[in-house]
Amino acid sequence: MLYGRLENLYKKNQILEQRYPLNEYYPLLRSFIAKEVDLGAEYLSPYRFALSYSLPVGEAIRFFIGLADASNILTQYYKYQCDECDTINIIKDEDSLLNFECKECGFQDALTRKEYLSEVKILFRLDDDILEETEKSLKDNPLSREGRNASEVLGRGIDVEIPIEKMEEVIYDDKHIPISTTAEERLKKIQRYRAIVEGAI
Numbered sequence: 001m002l003y004g005r006l007e008n009l010y011k012k013n014q015i016l017e018q019r020y021p022l023n024e025y026y027p028l029l030r031s032f033i034a035k036e037v038d039l040g041a042e043y044l045s046p047y048r049f050a051l052s053y054s055l056p057v058g059e060a061i062r063f064f065i066g067l068a069d070a071s072n073i074l075t076q077y078y079k080y081q082c083d084e085c086d087t088i089n090i091i092k093d094e095d096s097l098l099n100f101e102c103k104e105c106g107f108q109d110a111l112t113r114k115e116y117l118s119e120v121k122i123l124f125r126l127d128d129d130i131l132e133e134t135e136k137s138l139k140d141n142p143l144s145r146e147g148r149n150a151s152e153v154l155g156r157g158i159d160v161e162i163p164i165e166k167m168e169e170v171i172y173d174d175k176h177i178p179i180s181t182t183a184e185e186r187l188k189k190i191q192r193y194r195a196i197v198e199g200a201i
């Protein structure tokens with residue numbers, strides 16, 4: 001299932017193939033997902049992916065941003081904790097982010113504060129079908145317990161959340177090519193908002 005979905009995504013996005021070749025990255029992703037789901041993860045951490053395969057963190061975040069072009073693989077969410085009631089809100093798109101209204105208390109927090117965006121984090125949630133299939137296959141073929149402690153140690157203190165600024169930094173590569181056009185559109189919305197808040201417009 002994962003391979004087919006990746007194949008479809010790669011057909012639409014040549015940059016992914018150039019930078020993260022499918023035949024090289026599919027086995028990494030597959031075994032990473034199995035290990036993370038085995039540890040109970042629903043959100044995938046590019047930091048842990050980077051550590052597992054000795055990749056630069058920025059490269060791993062870009063890869064995940066590219067994968068999140070296909071919501072049947074990963075979905076990118078924004079996470080924001082309400083200033084009024086501390087409820088964690090998981091937000092799907094930029095418009096809801098920029099017109100934030102707490103799902104719990106209805107508090108609205110939008111253009112009013114300069115710090116708002118720097119408190120927003122990015123999360124990558126694994127698709128439910130892939131999660132389910134992985135859980136099923138782990139049940140039938142449990143992972144070897146060997147090295148499991150190492151993986152748990154590796155994860156300690158390394159969060160699944162990415163500061164929004166970090167995402168903004170990695171969407172373009174050194175040749176100024178965006179990892180995906182969807183990501184570029186998201187970025188532009190965020191940057192327009194930032195410019196308004198900072199008084200540049």
Ligand SMILES: [Zn+2]
Pocket residue numbers: 082083084085086087102103104105106107
């Ligand atoms: Zn609230």
